[in-house]
Amino acid sequence: xxxxxxxxxxxxxxxxxxxxxxxxxxxxxxxxxxxxxxxxxxxxxxxxxxxxxxxxxxxxxxxxxxxxxxxxxxxxxxxxxxxxxxxxxxxxxxxx
Amino acid sequence: xxxxxxxxxxxxxxxxxxxxxxxxxxxxxxxxxxxxxxxxxxxxxxxxxxxxxxxxxxxxxxxxxxxxxxxxxxxxxxxxxxxxxxxxxxxxxxxxxxxxxxxxxxxxxxxxxxxxxxxxxxxxxxxxxxxxxxxxxxxxxxxxxxxxxxxxxxxxxxxxxxxxxxxxxxxxxxxxxxxxxxxxxxxxxxxxxxxxxxxxxxxxxxxxxxxxxxxxxxxxxxxxxxxxxxxxxxxxxxxxxxxxxxxxxxxxxxxxxxxxxxxxxxxxxxxxxxxxxxxxxxxxxxxxxxxxxxxxxxxxxxxxxxxxxxxxxxxxxxxxxxxxxxxxxxxxxxxxxxxxxxxxxxxxxxxxxxxxxxxxxxxxxxxxxxxxxxxxxxxxxxxxxxxxxxxxxxxxxxxxxxxxxxxxxxxxxxxxxxxxxxxxxxxxxxxxxxxxxxxxxxxxxxxxxxxxxxxxxxxxxxxxxxxxxxxxxxxxxxxxxxx
Amino acid sequence: xxxxxxxxxxxxxxxxxxxxxxxxxxxxxxxxxxxxxxxxxxxxxxxxxxxxxxxxxxxxxxxxxxxxxxxxxxxxxxxxxxxxxxxxxxxxxxxxxxxxxxxxxxxxxxxxxxxxxxxxxxxxxxxxxxxxxxxxxxxxxxxxxxxxxxxxxxxxxxxxxxxxxxxxxxxxxxxxxxxxxxxxxxxxxxxxxxxxxxxxxxxxxxxxxxxxxxxxxxxxxxxxxxxxxxxxxxxxxxxxxxxxxxxxxxxxxxxxxxxxxxxxxxxxxxxxxxxxxxxxxxxxxxxxxxxxxxxxxxxxxxxxxxxxx
Numbered sequence: 001x002x003x004x005x006x007x008x009x010x011x012x013x014x015x016x017x018x019x020x021x022x023x024x025x026x027x028x029x030x031x032x033x034x035x036x037x038x039x040x041x042x043x044x045x046x047x048x049x050x051x052x053x054x055x056x057x058x059x060x061x062x063x064x065x066x067x068x069x070x071x072x073x074x075x076x077x078x079x080x081x082x083x084x085x086x087x088x089x090x091x092x093x094x095x096x
Numbered sequence: 097x098x099x100x101x102x103x104x105x106x107x108x109x110x111x112x113x114x115x116x117x118x119x120x121x122x123x124x125x126x127x128x129x130x131x132x133x134x135x136x137x138x139x140x141x142x143x144x145x146x147x148x149x150x151x152x153x154x155x156x157x158x159x160x161x162x163x164x165x166x167x168x169x170x171x172x173x174x175x176x177x178x179x180x181x182x183x184x185x186x187x188x189x190x191x192x193x194x195x196x197x198x199x200x201x202x203x204x205x206x207x208x209x210x211x212x213x214x215x216x217x218x219x220x221x222x223x224x225x226x227x228x229x230x231x232x233x234x235x236x237x238x239x240x241x242x243x244x245x246x247x248x249x250x251x252x253x254x255x256x257x258x259x260x261x262x263x264x265x266x267x268x269x270x271x272x273x274x275x276x277x278x279x280x281x282x283x284x285x286x287x288x289x290x291x292x293x294x295x296x297x298x299x300x301x302x303x304x305x306x307x308x309x310x311x312x313x314x315x316x317x318x319x320x321x322x323x324x325x326x327x328x329x330x331x332x333x334x335x336x337x338x339x340x341x342x343x344x345x346x347x348x349x350x351x352x353x354x355x356x357x358x359x360x361x362x363x364x365x366x367x368x369x370x371x372x373x374x375x376x377x378x379x380x381x382x383x384x385x386x387x388x389x390x391x392x393x394x395x396x397x398x399x400x401x402x403x404x405x406x407x408x409x410x411x412x413x414x415x416x417x418x419x420x421x422x423x424x425x426x427x428x429x430x431x432x433x434x435x436x437x438x439x440x441x442x443x444x445x446x447x448x449x450x451x452x453x454x455x456x457x458x459x460x461x462x463x464x465x466x467x468x469x470x471x472x473x474x475x476x477x478x479x480x481x482x483x484x485x486x487x488x489x490x491x492x493x494x495x496x497x498x499x500x501x502x503x504x505x506x507x508x509x510x511x512x513x514x515x516x517x518x519x520x521x522x523x524x525x526x527x528x529x530x531x532x533x534x535x536x537x538x539x540x541x542x543x544x545x546x547x548x549x550x551x552x553x554x555x556x557x558x559x560x561x562x563x564x565x566x567x568x569x570x571x572x573x574x575x576x577x578x579x
Numbered sequence: 580x581x582x583x584x585x586x587x588x589x590x591x592x593x594x595x596x597x598x599x600x601x602x603x604x605x606x607x608x609x610x611x612x613x614x615x616x617x618x619x620x621x622x623x624x625x626x627x628x629x630x631x632x633x634x635x636x637x638x639x640x641x642x643x644x645x646x647x648x649x650x651x652x653x654x655x656x657x658x659x660x661x662x663x664x665x666x667x668x669x670x671x672x673x674x675x676x677x678x679x680x681x682x683x684x685x686x687x688x689x690x691x692x693x694x695x696x697x698x699x700x701x702x703x704x705x706x707x708x709x710x711x712x713x714x715x716x717x718x719x720x721x722x723x724x725x726x727x728x729x730x731x732x733x734x735x736x737x738x739x740x741x742x743x744x745x746x747x748x749x750x751x752x753x754x755x756x757x758x759x760x761x762x763x764x765x766x767x768x769x770x771x772x773x774x775x776x777x778x779x780x781x782x783x784x785x786x787x788x789x790x791x792x793x794x795x796x797x798x799x800x801x802x803x804x805x806x807x808x809x810x811x812x813x814x815x816x817x818x819x820x821x822x823x824x825x826x827x828x829x830x831x832x833x834x835x836x837x838x839x840x841x842x843x844x845x846x847x848x849x850x851x852x853x854x855x856x857x858x859x860x861x862x863x864x865x866x867x868x869x870x871x872x873x874x875x876x877x878x879x880x881x882x883x884x885x886x887x888x
Contacts, residue, residue, distance in 0.1 A: 070772070077765040084759060103846035107833050110730060114826045117733075118819065156723045158848030162696035163703065165723050204741060211734060218727065230727045237731050241738035252742055275685055281692030293690055301685035 005053035012046030015039045029086045037079045041072050099154040101142045102167040105177065106218045109135040113210030121206070122199025123192050128206035132188045135213055139181035146174040147570050153223075161224070161284035168223035168285075171572040172355075172423060176220045176348055179427050182556070183340050183434045184213055186549045190438050191333040193543035194445070201245055208245075209337065212238035219345050225273050225283045225357070228349060229266065232313065236262040239342045242334045243326050254325035261312055261322045269309030275302035276357075288357035295360070303361040307350065307371075314346035314404060317378040324385075324397040332441020335393065336434040339400040344426055347407045351422065354411065355575050368411040375408025376506040383513030387520060392440045392450035395517055396433070399476060402510065403429045406491065409503055413494045419574045421490030427567070428475050428483030428560050435472035435553035439465045442546050448536030452521055457529025461539065464547045466525055471554035473518040475561075478511045483560025584624060591617055608646045615639025628788040629713045632780075636796035641873055644803055648877060708854035714784050718858050722847050726836070729829040729865065736825070736872050743879055756808050766808055773801035781866045785855070791828070791862045795869030802874035809887070813880025821871070821882055828868035832861050 022035025048068045052061035112131025119127040146152060146169050154167040169177075188209070195202035215234035222228045240262070243255040275298055277283055280291040293299055315323035323343070327335050350371075354362045361367065382402025389395045403425075410422035442465040443458060444450040459466055475484035488507055495503040560567075591614065598610040615638040622631035663671075700712060700720055707715035717725045756762055777797035784790025805811040835857055836847035843850060849857050874883070 070769075073765065073768060077761055080759065080761050081756060100840055100846070103836070103840075107837060107846075111830070111833060114733075114830055117826060118822050120819075120822075154845065156846055156848075157719060157721075158843055158845040159720050162694075163699055163720050165721055204737060208734065208737060211730060215727075215730065227721075227724055227727075230724050230731075233731050234727055234734070237734040237738065241734060241741050244738060244741035247741075255738075255742070271682060275682075275689065277695075278686075278689050278691055281695035281697075283696065291692065291694075296688065296690070298685040298689045301681050305682075 001053045001056050005050045008046050008050030008053065012043045012050060015043030015046065019043060030083060033079050033083055037075050041075060044068055044071055098145045098149065099152045099167075101138065101145055102152060102154040102169055102221050103156070105135075105138045105142045106167075106214050106221065108138045108214070109210045109217065110214030113207050113214065116203065116210060117207040120203055123195040123197070123202035125203070125206060128210070129188075129192075131206070131210050132185060135210065136181050136185045139177050139217065142169060143174045143178045143181075143570075145169075146171065151575075162282035162287055165227050166223040166284055166286075167221045169221055170575050171570050172348075172352065172575065173220040175423060175427060175567065175571055176344070177217055179344075179430045180213065180216050180220075180341055183430055183553070184209075184337070186553050186556075187333045187336050187340075187434055187438065190336070190441075190546050190549040193546035193549075194331060194333055194441065196543065201247070205242070205245055205331075205333070208238050208242050209333075212242070212337065212342070216341055216345060220348065223285045225276060225285060225288060227283070229270055229273060232269065232346070232349075233266060235342055235345055236266070236313070239338055242337070243330045245331050245334060246329050248329070250325070251329045254322075254329050257322045258326045261319070265309040265312030265319075267309070268305045268312070272302040272305030272309065275305070285352075285356045289359070292357060292360070299361055303358055303367075306353065306358070307362070310346045310350050311374070314343050314350070315401060316374055316404060316408065317381050317401065320378065320382065320401045323401055324389075324394055327400060327437075328391065328394040328397040332393075332438055332444065335397070335441065336437040339397065339437060340430040340434040343400065343404060344430060347404060347426065351407070351410065351419075359576065362411065363414065368414060371408050372412035372503065375405040375411075376502070378402060378405030378408070379506055379510040380513070383510060383517060386517040387513070390451060390453070392443065392452050392455070392521060393437070395452065395521060396436045396440055399436070399514070399517065400429075400433060402514070403433065403476065406487070406507070406510070409491055409495075409506070412500060412503065413491070413498065415494050415498070416574060417490050417497075418494040420568050420571060421487050421494065423571055424483065424490060424560075424564065424568065425487035428487050428557060431553055431560060432472040432475035432482075432484060432557035435468050435550055435557060436476070438546070438550035438553065439469040439472065442542040442550060445542050445546070446535075446539050447533055448539075449534075452524055454534045455521070455524045456527035456533060457531070458525050458533040459528075461532065461541070464551055465542065468547075468550040468554040469525075470522065471551075472557050473514075473522075475557035477514045477518060478507075481561035482558050483564075484557070486561055486564045587617060587621060587624070591621065604650055608643065608650055611646065612639050612643035615643065629790070629793070632788055632793040633796070636793055636800070640800060641796055641803070641877070645877060648879075652879075708851070708858065709785055711784065711786050711788070713788070714786075714790055714858075717790065718861060719854070722832075722836075725865075726829070726832045726847070729832065729868065732869065732872050733826060733829060736875060739876055739879065740881060762808055766805065766810065769804065770801050773797055773804070777801065777866070777870070781862050782859070784862055785858060791865035792869060794862075795866035796873065798866060798870035799873035799877075802870065803877050806874065806878055810885070811874075811878075812884050812886040813878035814882035814884040815880065817881040824867055824871050825875075826868065828861075828865035831864040835861060 016039065019036045019039025022039065023032050026032045026035055045068050048064040052064050055061070109131070112128075112135060116125060116128045116131060119125065121127050142152075151171075152169040155161070156165045156167060158164070160166075191202070191205055191209070195205055212235065215231055215238055219228065219231035219235055222231055236259075240255045240259050243251055243258065245251075273283070276288060276292065279293060279298060279302070280288050282288060282291065312319040327338050330338065362371075379402050382398050382400075382405065386395050386398035386402060389398060406425045406429075407422045410418045440450060443455070443462055446462055446465075447455075447458070475482035478484040478488040488511065492504060492507050495501075495507070594610055594614045594617065598607050598614060601607045601610065615634060618638060619631045619635035622628075622634055700707075700716060704710060704712060704715055707719040709715050709719070777794045777800075779794075780789040780797055781791055781794030782789075784794065802811060806813075835849070839849055839853070839857075840846055842848075875881075
């Protein structure tokens with residue numbers, strides 16, 4: 001189980017790298033959010049999967065699945081609120 | 097069972113503070129007043145127990161050091177607890193008048209003051225280097241909100257400066273504690289004394305960090321600049337508590353550490369001379385600043401900066417009579433300074449301002465408060481017969497015996513400078529004015545409790561000139577080795 | 580691993596440096612939060628999971644939230660922000676470096692004691708009725724320190740209340756959280772989970788990393804989340820039940836210590852059969868007080884009331 005586990009970890013890190021580059025290089029809030037949430041959700045999922053394989057224990061796998069689900073949930077709500085805030089700010093700016 | 101008095105004298109005031117917080121009572125809150133009475137009673141019981149049985153020890157949670165924390169009451173701790181109890185009780189009476197009709201502020205005052213009382217007792221009784229850090233934090237964090245009771249923007253900035261410097265001091269102290277724990281593997285004051293290496297770089301750095309931290313907290317020159325705005329801007333009972341007790345706590349720790357674990361590093365000649373020189377600088381600079389202040393409460397606050405310097409003169413002298421003099425100075429200054437701040441507070445309360453140059457004609461409406469100010473000043477100047485005189489006499493005596501002329505000169509010049517700033521106030525205050533003193537608003541006469549508490553404290557500062565024998569017997573020998 | 584550790588240590592120093600020198604307060608705060616998270620990792624690397632948990636929950640999490648809240652309340656964030664003068668900066672930096680060198684040399688030469696109290700504590704863990712060394716120190720060997728720290732927390736809150744009167748300002752809710760359907764669903768999922776995790780952490784403290792401070796911080800985070808969503812509002816008046824919860828930890832802890840003096844002859848010494856239940860009760864009451872205090876520090880208010888759903 002070591003080889004697929006390590007492979008998953010490396011792929012996950014690649015997603016993190018891509019997400020971070022996107023966060024730094026993209027021009028506005030929305031595309032940055034797009035980069036970071038997509039990349040991080042998949043990246044974290046792959047990391048969790050990789051660690052679960054390496055640990056080869058069902059208990060730890062279940063815990064990691066829970067971690068991933070909660071992180072995705074939090075990221076979704078956070079992304080939604082940040083985008084909404086930015087949208088409202090822009091509308092307010094146009095009105096003034 | 098009398099050693100159970102040690103934790104009780106910490107937790108009776110502390111829990112009384114919690115009860116006041118819960119009850120939400122105002123200036124005349126029966127909960128607060130019975131809390132003050134109970135705290136006074138338990139403190140006096142502890143002092144009497146130390147007087148009759150000598151030192152008391154209590155291993156908390158049943159764990160002996162180095163595992164647990166030890167509380168330790170000796171003559172020095174008992175005297176400080178006595179000072180806190182007597183000054184605290186009288187200041188509490190003043191507060192009843194000062195905060196009358198302001199139930200919200202009064203409730204906060206009682207809560208914080210009773211918590212502060214418990215914290216001070218905890219600090220005086222602690223025999224554990226890390227626990228001392230915790231109690232220092234407690235005392236600081238009780239003192240800062242008390243400054244905020246003035247409710248002005250200036251008091252916010254004064255207390256923010258106080259907070260930042262106090263935290264800086266705590267951090268330095270904590271660094272020293274960590275180094276000492278690494279070297280000795282214990283935090284108990286007595287065990288540290290037995291195990292600490294006789295010298296070397298790490299011991300030096302640890303001592304320097306701890307002493308620097310305490311000097312910041314004690315507002316010793318050059319770390320004094322936070323004190324006058326904080327003490328001068330607070331309500332009168334708070335100023336009295338801060339100047340008489342809170343800054344004294346940090347100086348007390350310097351004496352305690354000298355007599356205990358840090359005796360060797362603190363007795364090195366240049367260290368002792370340096371501490372003494374800082375004390376001398378505080379006396380001279382503080383007094384000169386006090387003479388130049390436009391507001392009465394700032395005069396009294398700078399006088400605290402100066403008076404704290406006398407206790408540091410102990411370190412170059414380092415003999416029994418100087419020990420007695422330094423501790424007695426702590427007591428005498430505590431009582432006299434509380435009287436000065438309460439009296440100055442009464443004038444501010446009456447006139448709505450405390451500008452020294454506009455105090456003329458005040459002698460008639462504020463005769464008793466002015467009298468209290470004058471009587472307490474006798475002790476501050478160190479004239480006989482007063483507590484301040486006994487303290488300075490003991491310090492002078494040991495300086496003369498050792499031929500340390502610069503200390504003799506400092507004490508004498510310090511007394512003259514104190515006379516200078518006191519008489520500057522008197523000169524204006526005793527001048528007659530046909531129209532009465534200038535006021536900022538319709539005069540509000542201070543209530544009798546406010547006047548009489550100031551006067552009682554002032555009289556006590558003179559009485560201390562006659563009670564040196566029993567009090568110094570209670571103090572006993574220098575408790576070398578941490579007791 | 581040495582490479583990773585060195586890198587982490589370097590990043591910590593650089594983060595601290597940037598955090599101090601940035602003129603943009605908002606960026607400083609963000610860097611401070613990142614610093615806290617990395618610090619938590621450093622503690623974990625040093626085999627101190629308790630400290631790592633506390634650092635992440637309080638140092639990075641709640642402190643970050645408090646700083647951001649303050650930043651928002653300041654209104655014009657950079658208008659009032661003065662950089663100290665050049666001379667002062669040089670003195671502070673120079674002094675800090677001298678101090679670091681002095682302490683560094685001291686640490687390098689430190690004659691480490693053979694008979695540390697910490698080692699003794701590990702030997703006698705059985706008598707403390709817990710297998711978790713940190714809990715044994717915090718709630719048994721040196722419980723007095725922990726008890727006094729609760730006093731510190733109460734006074735810090737009182738200070739905040741008093742400072743707020745002269746610095747009156749209003750914390751306006753963010754309209755991004757209003758009128759969205761996602762938030763209520765998220766709250767319904769997250770808040771119960773957070774409460775569960777908090778309660779678990781408190782209980783876990785009796786045998787593994789966790790305890791009143793970490794668990795209390797998680798409970799407080801649930802409160803902060805509710806406040807951010809507008810479900811929990813600051814109130815101008817404080818109520819008796821709330822005040823009772825605020826001092827619950829301090830009161831229960833000290834009363835347990837005082838009332839049991841006659842049994843064991845020392846303050847805070849508990850009879851062996853009572854140690855575990857007393858410790859559990861104390862942990863939970865401490866955590867409740869810590870959580871409420873932290874939430875009130877965030878809202879900056881005297882009391883709390885329910886906001887519109």
